Amino acid sequence: MNRRVLLFIAVFFTVLNLKAQMSVKPGLRAGLNFSTISEMHADYKTDFYAGGFAEIKITKLYALQPEINYSRQGSNNVARNYFDENTQTNRTEHLDLEINYLSISIMNKFTLPQGIQFQAGPTLDVLLNDNLAVRKAQNDLGFVLGVAYALPSGLTFEARFKKGLLDVLSSDYYQNDSNNYYLFGDYNTNMNFQLGVSYSFGK
Template identity: 65%
Template sequence: MQCKKSAHILFVFFAIIKLQAQDFKPGLRGGLSLSTISEMHANYKPDFYFGGFGEINLTKKYALQPEINYVRQGSNNVARNYTDPDTNTERIEHLDLKLEYLSLSMINKFTFGQGFQVLFGPSLDIRINDNLVLRKNYNDFAFVAGLGYRMPSGLAFEARFKKGFLDILDSDYYHNDTNSHYLFGDYNTNINFQIGISYSFDTK
């Protein structure tokens, strides 16, 4: 329900912008998502992302690009050290943490030369699913920065880095303070790399 509502709002927003903008190009994007959670002993989680955008070309070199993306994030092989209450012994289990977000971004896009692009902007990530045991924030606020290259056909190749600012989980559950072997901290934020392609449609 939340996904459908957000998608409807963005569709209406794009429709209004298209009426106002002289050069508006809708598009699709998708690719590989590599993510982890900061201050935890864990591996990067490979997954995927996909979404849509509306490119509003304000000048020849600058465009404002609102986006809605579905992004699968998290962290693999998180080592949790705990005391087994039945045997009173120390144990370690390895968990794959999964987070799914509906990401609403406002990207600033600068184009140089024949198609080289610099991208950056804020993102509001609305959590729609996870397998965390204890959470601190259901949603996240992040900053996105990246590079891209767009061909004359509208096909583009992108590499982005997205860094969350909100503490997303309660790390007390995932470690035991008596174990100093694993790197854990109290400020656990999302770290996400995106490598993929996009395509903008020429509506003229």
């Protein structure tokens, strides 16, 4: 028999087998963000995220999960030294930076028989609003790594780390040259730890 025919038959039955195992379950997720911006002396900002997803289960161990989430991020208590032209003195102000995104992610989920999951995937963060005085990147690209514990009921407890790749603000404005204690670099990226839950509908 022709090798191409054999290959076609093998691919055909592989696709049929995958289709028989595949299932799609919608779901919701929400939790807490603990975010900051790298290379700045600042505190973590505590806020929330919420969204929805579709879990496309391809095999017993692997699922592809597109997500759309609303994510409130930023950094608190950012110290900025500057020269006040009005008073002709050096002054310090402390700012709470807010950056809110619509996050679109494609997560790869690997689930062990015990319910332990390992998650990883890319994310595109579309800027909704912020209070940055000087912004660099309008949107952000990043990656997400996580672990989770899934219950048979569809409830899952998740812990994730999301790291942005683009420089999101201008360090020329937020830098602090007059105090070497503060670390201000030229590459300021989003860093976000997430703790939350998700729930998928259907069996």
